[in-house]
Amino acid sequence: xxxxRTLLFLLITALFLFVYFTKPASVVKFVYNLEDIKFxxxxxxxxxxKPFEDIVVVSIDEESINRFGRWPWDRKxxxxxxxxxxxxxxxxxxxxxxxRSSYESxxxxxxxINEAGNVISGFFFRDYATQTVNEKIIDFLExxxxxxxxxxxxxxxxxxxxxxxxxxxxxxxxxLSCAFFNIKPDADGIYRHYPTVYIFEGxxxxxxxxxxxxxxxxxxxxxxxxELGVKKLTIGDINxxxxxxxxxxxxxxxxxxxxxxxxxxIDPSFFKNKIVIIGITEMGVxxxxxxxxxxxxxxxxxxxxxxxxxxxxxxxxxSDIYDISFTVxxxxxxxxxxxxxxxxxxxxxxxxxLSIPFIIPSFLFIFENIWVMTxxxxxxxxxxxxxxxxxxxxxxxxxxxxxxxxxxxxxxPDVVEQIVKNPENLGLGGKxxxxxxxxxxIRDFTLITEKLDPHQVAKLLNIYFDSMTKIILENKGLxxxxxxxxxxxxxxxxxxxxxxxxxxxxxxxxxxxxxxxxNKILKKQKLPPLxxxxxxxxxxxVVGNLGSSLRFEYTAIGDTVNLAxxxxxxxxxxxxxxxxxxxxxxxxxxxxxFRKLDRVKVKGKEKPVLIYQxxxxxxxxxxxxxxxxxxxxxxxxxxxxxxxxxxRELWExxxxxxxxxxxxxxxxxxxxxxxxxxEGIYEFxxx
Amino acid sequence: MKSxxxxxxxxxxxxxxxxxEAGNVVKYEGIVKIHREGVVRPINVNNPDFPIFVRDxxxxxxxxxxxxxxxxxxxxxxxxxSSLTVQGLDLISATEGRVxxxxxxxxxxxxxxxxxxxxxxxxxxxxxxxxxxxxxxxxYLKEGVLSVRSLIGEFIRYRKREISEFEKFRExxxxxxERFKEKMEREFKEFVKEFEMRGGTAVSIKDGExxxxxxxxxxxREFEYLDRF
Numbered sequence: 001x002x003x004x005r006t007l008l009f010l011l012i013t014a015l016f017l018f019v020y021f022t023k024p025a026s027v028v029k030f031v032y033n034l035e036d037i038k039f040x041x042x043x044x045x046x047x048x049x050k051p052f053e054d055i056v057v058v059s060i061d062e063e064s065i066n067r068f069g070r071w072p073w074d075r076k077x078x079x080x081x082x083x084x085x086x087x088x089x090x091x092x093x094x095x096x097x098x099x100r101s102s103y104e105s106x107x108x109x110x111x112x113i114n115e116a117g118n119v120i121s122g123f124f125f126r127d128y129a130t131q132t133v134n135e136k137i138i139d140f141l142e143x144x145x146x147x148x149x150x151x152x153x154x155x156x157x158x159x160x161x162x163x164x165x166x167x168x169x170x171x172x173x174x175x176l177s178c179a180f181f182n183i184k185p186d187a188d189g190i191y192r193h194y195p196t197v198y199i200f201e202g203x204x205x206x207x208x209x210x211x212x213x214x215x216x217x218x219x220x221x222x223x224x225x226x227e228l229g230v231k232k233l234t235i236g237d238i239n240x241x242x243x244x245x246x247x248x249x250x251x252x253x254x255x256x257x258x259x260x261x262x263x264x265x266i267d268p269s270f271f272k273n274k275i276v277i278i279g280i281t282e283m284g285v286x287x288x289x290x291x292x293x294x295x296x297x298x299x300x301x302x303x304x305x306x307x308x309x310x311x312x313x314x315x316x317x318x319s320d321i322y323d324i325s326f327t328v329x330x331x332x333x334x335x336x337x338x339x340x341x342x343x344x345x346x347x348x349x350x351x352x353x354l355s356i357p358f359i360i361p362s363f364l365f366i367f368e369n370i371w372v373m374t375x376x377x378x379x380x381x382x383x384x385x386x387x388x389x390x391x392x393x394x395x396x397x398x399x400x401x402x403x404x405x406x407x408x409x410x411x412x413p414d415v416v417e418q419i420v421k422n423p424e425n426l427g428l429g430g431k432x433x434x435x436x437x438x439x440x441x442i443r444d445f446t447l448i449t450e451k452l453d454p455h456q457v458a459k460l461l462n463i464y465f466d467s468m469t470k471i472i473l474e475n476k477g478l479x480x481x482x483x484x485x486x487x488x489x490x491x492x493x494x495x496x497x498x499x500x501x502x503x504x505x506x507x508x509x510x511x512x513x514x515x516x517x518x519n520k521i522l523k524k525q526k527l528p529p530l531x532x533x534x535x536x537x538x539x540x541x542v543v544g545n546l547g548s549s550l551r552f553e554y555t556a557i558g559d560t561v562n563l564a565x566x567x568x569x570x571x572x573x574x575x576x577x578x579x580x581x582x583x584x585x586x587x588x589x590x591x592x593x594f595r596k597l598d599r600v601k602v603k604g605k606e607k608p609v610l611i612y613q614x615x616x617x618x619x620x621x622x623x624x625x626x627x628x629x630x631x632x633x634x635x636x637x638x639x640x641x642x643x644x645x646x647x648r649e650l651w652e653x654x655x656x657x658x659x660x661x662x663x664x665x666x667x668x669x670x671x672x673x674x675x676x677x678x679e680g681i682y683e684f685x686x687x
Numbered sequence: 688m689k690s691x692x693x694x695x696x697x698x699x700x701x702x703x704x705x706x707x708e709a710g711n712v713v714k715y716e717g718i719v720k721i722h723r724e725g726v727v728r729p730i731n732v733n734n735p736d737f738p739i740f741v742r743d744x745x746x747x748x749x750x751x752x753x754x755x756x757x758x759x760x761x762x763x764x765x766x767x768x769s770s771l772t773v774q775g776l777d778l779i780s781a782t783e784g785r786v787x788x789x790x791x792x793x794x795x796x797x798x799x800x801x802x803x804x805x806x807x808x809x810x811x812x813x814x815x816x817x818x819x820x821x822x823x824x825x826x827y828l829k830e831g832v833l834s835v836r837s838l839i840g841e842f843i844r845y846r847k848r849e850i851s852e853f854e855k856f857r858e859x860x861x862x863x864x865e866r867f868k869e870k871m872e873r874e875f876k877e878f879v880k881e882f883e884m885r886g887g888t889a890v891s892i893k894d895g896e897x898x899x900x901x902x903x904x905x906x907x908r909e910f911e912y913l914d915r916f
Contacts, residue, residue, distance in 0.1 A: 135749040135750075136749075138749070139718065139748040139749055142746065142748070143720065143729050147722040147729075147744045147746075148722070148744070151804075153839070154805070154839060154894075154895075176728070177727075177728070202783065214727055215727055218727055219727070220724070220725065220726075220727055
């Protein structure tokens with residue numbers, strides 16, 4: 001059966017994949033904006049990567065516009081600018097000359113383009129236009145397209161355009177080549193990606209940046225395309241595999257003013273063997289694009305960044321595989337963290353895991369130029385944690401109810417409550433603990449049952465157990481087990497009861513007292529009255545869930561338990577109801593009435609133990625205790641004559657059974673004095 | 688500009704020295720350009736007997752034509768807005784437009800192969816035209832035998848059955864709908880990786896479906912180009 005944790009893992013992974021691949025517009029906008037935080041993180045760290053050295057933007061800026069007038073300029077000025085740039089290796093135009101101007105100006109421009117021999121003219125594709133281009137322009141454009149490509153599938157996944165805003169034929173004819181400068185924003189209107197190739201009239205055209213790199217490096221582009229688009233794009237040592245590259249923005253962009261170039265303030269040799277891109281940076285001309293690092297970035301800078309990214313190879317490498325593996329790995333990590341039992345530790349590790357989507361992607365972005373998403377891993381990890389915790393909450397609630405239900409049969413409600421609050425106190429396996437054990441047994445039960453049918457026996461036991469168990473539980477005792485007609489109860493486990501010897505003694509007294517009520521009930525039910533004997537001992541025992549993997553129970557084992565059982569049995573001999581060991585008496589703090597009964601050695605025990613009778617407090621019992629203990633001391637000191645006198649008085653006057661027993665024993669020793677070294681220890685050979 | 692031209696010339700000479708010569712553009716009309724391996728700028732064909740090499744891409748512009756003689760004597764004509772890549776001495780790739788072939792026999796040697804989009808045409812001494820337009824490709828075979836093999840999946844080859852005299856008579860008797868139904872049934876299809884064409888036949892290939900077509904008169908006339916050089 002699949003565990004709920006696994007099921008949640010699978011469900012959240014499926015939900016993530018659904019959102020990741022369907023890309024709902026509203027979600028994508030939100031996600032893109034948050035992802036851009038990485039650029040600010042990079043800015044804060046002060047770590048920056050440098051653009052390619054031999055590339056410069058010639059800006060038609062505010063100063064140039066002020067000097068030469070509103071754009072578009074007279075083409076003679078542009079011609080002059082191009083001549084000044086003829087030492088450059090390639091000059092890309094982020095400008096289109098789609099209409100004719102004056103004959104003289106056009107002629108100057110055509111001549112300068114021809115003379116420079118390094119101009120890559122720009123054009124842009126349109127989704128819709130009212131006019132189409134003629135065959136002559138298409139013939140020129142063909143020379144700008146990429147000739148070497150391999151189509152690997154019937155359909156190809158590269159954006160295709162039906163219309164173009166081209167340069168006039170003379171510009172194309174004189175240019176070294178041409179390229180499109182369309183850049184498409186992301187769903188939220190922000191520019192983060194730069195195209196590699198588009199299709200027009202069945203031809204593959206490179207973007208301005210790619211064409212500039214192609215001619216700068218003088219290396220042909222080899223393409224493999226399939227239904228997903230660019231599968232492989234190779235240009236020299238540079239490899240791309242996407243329709244769009246993710247731009248890795250620079251802090252500094254090398255730019256000079258067109259006016260400074262035209263007026264000769266910049267020496268033409270400055271541009272020697274460089275890549276130059278001419279574009280408009282003046283805001284009034286509206287070639288401004290919002291980017292993650294600048295809401296008002298001139299469009300020409302995007303070409304600059306793209307060229308530099310391609311040549312340096314420092315464009316951001318993103319991949320579905322990176323994002324999916326990272327997110328699924330995080331969800332997997334949370335799956336394992338869910339195993340941590342303690343909430344505080346689990347929460348600490350969860351917090352650490354939730355910081356991973358911020359740390360690792362930022363590190364990969366800043367130092368390795370790898371773009372791994374932060375938002376999806378974080379959000380879906382968070383959802384998974386919340387789901388797990390909600391599940392844990394209900395699971396614990398259910399377990400608590402179950403625990404309460406199960407333990408309420410053996411423990412008092414407040415002990416159950418404590419266990420529920422601190423379940424870790426319920427250690428598995430055996431553990432040595434100091435406990436007080438109480439054994440209670442019905443006197444002559446076999447004789448009683450002989451006179452009753454099984455139903456009556458069951459009824460009798462139910463009435464008796466019900467009453468006695470309540471008393472044990474009320475005193476924070478653990479009902480360990482019923483053994484036939486006997487009850488075994490332990491105190492101080494599973495939860496600590498600091499005054500456990502007192503609690504056990506109090507329980508015993510209450511049990512004896514309550515037995516009168518039990519007998520009244522039994523009488524009404526026409527059942528015989530009961531007498532019980534109780535043995536109490538305190539000491540260390542192995543406590544815990546003991547047994548086999550198939551069947552185990554929470555119990556206590558050891559000498560402490562055995563002695564308690566033996567003491568219970570001694571009640572028959574001494575004619576008492578409650579016998580308590582010296583070990584319990586030593587630890588009791590309550591002012592109970594204990595009578596030192598005897599010094600005995602029970603069956604199976606090497607060491608003797610002092611035993612006490614726990615008596616109900618009364619003047620009579622106090623008097624009996626005083627006399628009896630006086631006699632016992634005489635008895636221990638082998639002054640049997642004096643002891644016999646007191647025991648006889650107690651028996652004859654109060655019918656005190658322990659005194660009767662000691663009287664018999666004293667009489668024996670008077671006739672058969674014990675040897676030297678006798679310590680008054682009476683050894684019981686039977687249980 | 689001059690330095691660029693000199694550079695192109697230098698590379699052309701360098702490539703000429705090392706690359707394998709595949710043939711010549713014997714004559715041309717209009718604008719014919721060659722994209723040479725390792726050279727970014729296309730080269731204008733500006734004189735007859737312009738050499739072509741393995742890995743060259745030859746392109747004709749609108750209202751242009753190029754007559755090419757392959758090194759083994761085979762003839763190729765690129766009509767306007769056509770493109771041809773010399774992939775090797777035994778493999779030519781026609782990528783767009785209409786290209787005419789007259790392939791010379793190579794004795795016992797393996798015949799020249801022509802690749803056109805997702806189709807490979809095995810040739811042994813034959814005259815044929817490959818005409819590519821949008822998603823459709825027509826192959827017109829004047830003489831000889833061609834084997835046409837699909838590179839992606841299988842062709843759905845539609846064939847026409849022979850109609851007996853009796854069936855002709857019956858066809859005249861039945862209604863228009865029945866005739867249409869019969870026509871559909873007469874045409875049966877089979878899935879083949881490769882099929883063979885005989886002289887005087889033509890096929891149209893679109894979306895993997897191959898249908899028999901007639902050779903139109905203007906194509907018949909275009910075959911004459913192959914005899915003009």
